[in-house]
Amino acid sequence: MEFDSLRSFGIEVLSVEDDGLVIGASTEGFDFESLKDKITNFLSQEGKFKDTAAKLWDINSGKKWRLDYILSKELNEKWEELKDDQIYTVDLSVSCAVYITNVVTQDKEESDEKFQIRLSAWRKRKELLEIQRDAMESERFDQLATMVQVYGGSFLSSMIGLDDSFCVRIEINGAGLKDIVFNYPYLFEVNEYDPYSIELGSAEGDNVGELEFIEPDETSPTICVIDSGIQENHKFLEKAIQKHLSKSFLPSDPSTVDGVKNGGHGTRVAGSVLFGNQIPKSGKHQFIAKLANARVLDQTNSMPRELYPPALMKAVQSHYEKDCKVFQLSINSRKSVRQVHMSDWASTIDQLNYETDSLFVISTGNINRETNFLDINNPSVKQHLIQGRQYPKYFQEQSAKIANPSQSAFSLTVGSICLNDFDDPDWKSFGKLNEPSAFTRSGPGIWGMVKPDVVEYGGDYVQEKNSSPNLITKEITSPETVRSTASAMSAIGRDKVGTSFSAPKVTHTIARILNQWPNASSLFIRSLVAQSARWPDVELPLSLNEKLELFGYGLPSLDRALENSQSRITFYTEGKISPKQAKVYKIAIPEELNRPGDSFDYLIEVSLAYKARIRRTRRGTKSYVSSWADWVSGHLWETDQQFQERVLQYASTSVENAEKLKTEPIKWFIREQSDWGIVKGFKRNDSTLQKSWANLKSYQLPEHLSIAVVGHAGWEKDVYKEEIPYCLMVSIECLHPEVKVYEKIRIHNETQIEIEV
The missing domain is CATH 3.40.50.200 (Peptidase S8/S53 domain)
Incomplete structure (x- = not known):
């Protein structure tokens, strides 16, 4: 579900929790009871949503839930013991995001000229909303400052702004803290001050010569x-x-x-x-x-x-x-x-x-x-x-x-x-x-x-x-x-x-x-x-x-970071990638290394790192970043054409659909889905630094080792302009030191092959 679309019901989404809870603030004078009526009326209309309101929505407009979801565990546990006249130091996080609709897409019958006009108009609206977001941040900080001043509190830090929120440290009495937590609607996280103290044995002489x-x-x-x-x-x-x-x-x-x-x-x-x-x-x-x-x-x-x-x-x-x-x-x-x-x-x-x-x-x-x-x-x-x-x-x-x-x-x-x-x-x-x-x-x-x-x-x-x-x-x-x-x-x-x-x-x-x-x-x-x-x-x-x-x-x-060896070679590339784009890299394997009669052990290691803009009010790596990237590899005995088609499908749809082929996947330690790799319960693409490794026999080595870097949309709507930087590394090592692979593979790959899909 596109949670930000709740704004059409008069609700600003502050954060989305793992269990499906949407923390929202009412806008434009709406109250939550009228929201519930509006949603119920909408879902009771003829069509697929008829009579499903009770299944989809449970609106809690009380205040106890705020303690469970907004306060840190330690602060929540001592909440009932807070004294109105005692001074507390807390870190507050405040949402100030604006809702931007999905970027316009080109219709099949639409000319490029007309599409560019619509895209330009959408970008103008997006730019105005981003200006509005900056004004909203200033307004909400002023609102918070007023509440802090009413209770004689003070700010211990400047306001730190992020794309969708700001955070600040304040000192305030218990009465003021309770008022802010219960009545300041745009708050989504409160943590008590942590001094970050470090725990610090037998002495030894210098034993130092010249x-x-x-x-x-x-x-x-x-x-x-x-x-x-x-x-x-x-x-x-x-x-x-x-x-x-x-x-x-x-x-x-x-x-x-x-x-x-x-x-x-x-x-x-x-x-x-x-x-x-x-x-x-x-x-x-x-x-x-x-x-x-x-x-x-x-x-x-x-x-x-x-x-x-x-x-x-x-x-x-x-x-x-x-x-x-x-x-x-x-x-x-x-x-x-x-x-x-x-x-x-x-x-x-x-x-x-x-x-x-x-x-x-x-x-x-x-x-x-x-x-x-x-x-x-x-x-x-x-x-x-x-x-x-x-x-x-x-x-x-x-x-x-x-x-x-x-x-x-x-x-x-x-x-x-x-x-x-x-x-x-x-x-x-x-x-x-x-x-x-x-x-x-x-x-x-x-x-x-x-x-x-x-x-x-x-x-x-x-x-x-x-x-x-x-x-x-x-x-x-x-x-x-x-x-x-x-x-x-x-x-x-x-x-x-x-x-x-x-x-x-x-x-x-x-x-x-x-x-x-x-x-x-x-x-x-x-x-x-x-x-x-x-x-x-x-x-x-x-x-x-x-x-x-x-x-x-x-x-x-x-040693492995600074040098290759006769039995190990590492390739790397850096670039930028956009959502729904894939870049395929191929490393050619010489025939003398993958002969059917040989059974030497090879270790293949792949690492990908990327970075992107971030926002705090959403949960999950792929919602935290503006766009994200991951890598996929060719299967054993998969043709170049099959791999490119699978990568294209993955870039445009989902990993599950792209995997439905009869070729045999390489047994990577961590894979794209939590139940696909050797280790279970971890997904490679949940991390921004994604490493995995696999062991292959020499007769399993493909003619080309193919790795694709694939871009995916995060929270950034303008996918046409979005690009995120990445670095990809691939190492091939024969675990039998007497087998010299470095020069053979290097000479066989004088020219890097990159195919944009």
Whole structure:
């Protein structure tokens, strides 16, 4: 159903929920009872809708439902306890979308000239409606401001506008908050302020011999570390710090120094960006990147309430726009993300990615080690164990899912795996090498997206062998980090664990990529990181779904990201695509590699990344973006003509209809429908970074490996003008190293073949 068409009944659609609930606001003086009468009268007319009103509509014009659908779970649970005179800090999201009709289409008998006249008129109406939308945003903000002022409240942030909504942080008493929630009709989400504090072991000596650091090359990328500040005169960091770019965004503290006790936080993150998994101990070492220090956390490792994350992200990106493409963000909410709308924080990051091609690398967040009180909505690792939920099964709990803003659609989200294991008569680590860290958070992301995208080494906790275990860190299970020496600690050590330190190791890989391809787009980087990643070998009895939820696409490989090998070749292309358009790419396979008598094993990997404009008031990836893209492959023994016809049908109708052929599909790990791939329950096209892989025998290799990128309509109505950028990568690897495929396939594909359908 086209929900926005409800405007003809006097209803503005604010948001659409998964269970079919439409949250709407009455317009033009309509009330919901007259709406119900109007719909009933309409549906009772002669025709197919006769007598079906009761089946289709249940109109709830009360107010209790607003609490269930608009408030965050935590705020809803404490709603009855709110005191009228107590001050609360909340983040509000307000809808201000306009209804634009579908773009006009050309009639069979209509001349091109007449069609262009009608199309031009439609575009003029669309332009006027978009101007109206801007005026509506201003008007609704003024309305909200009046209600806030009546109760003596104040705004803690500026208004952050998105295509269909705006968000803002306010401070207001309980009476005013209740009035706004119940009586401000355009509200669709309310969240209570989260300080985004980060949970922060045994010390280790430097053990550093003769070591000399060399400044990075002038052409090396500058990585912005958004964190608690950095100890800029640290001997392991100083020559990489761009001090003229350092800035504190804290409202009352201009210092950019990392003031967090016991070794700092931003300093550790910065070291992980520069060194990855191996901090040098001797010799000469040239830095692979420059660092920009953006301090946003105070000395308690928390974000002050005056810093509203959406506004902060815009301020940081704007400040570093000329210098930084990549932003490292090891800051998360303390709890799992709300699976309703894309959050204001994550949406703003997505908007910045689309508008500026910035790339944010974000940690999944950590499950707390232990807490002094039981929080049933956010239990710690220790509380999971006490309540009988053992590792790794507690990752399936909703409370263990990824934390805001790591659900961001166009960012790279990073989880954590163990780098070692420990076991003695009294203590043991949770996991072994490459198994999930006890504290990491699992996917999927919002609307079924594959999240985390990838994983890196962030360490593990060690637990006592009893029914109520204490949890500690050990050197052997902790990653080595650069530490602030302000607390008289040594310069490096193994005493902290967390996704805060796994995420910047992926940023280290990205810095290496940018050294090799300085002008690489964010789409190229995302695709290449995913393309280089593979699942690590683990002994844990995890299902395929659980592995995908914990590892994403796997552990990236710097070697596979930067180089091909004699047994592996990678192709890539970047372009733009419109809805109902397909671009077919063909890789020719030499006959000597697919001879019937051979049975060598081949791994085929395909990654696609795209980005588009976004809006917050709708749910589902394909409603969140203005347009979307996915990829499909040729079947085994399918002719070029059959594949092109199937792709054309898919681009214009549906995936189900396009699949009804007698040829045999390649057994991809994740496919276009949730029950088609090897793993069930995931759809490849629910994600904006779409990777899948398949194993083929040499005799199964086709004459041409055909991959099509297909464009689809999202919320943008003007599909004639809409184009979204994408990057596609395809790798072919023979798993028998003695078989040399690189030169054979390269020579056979000197000219890229692209066919527009």
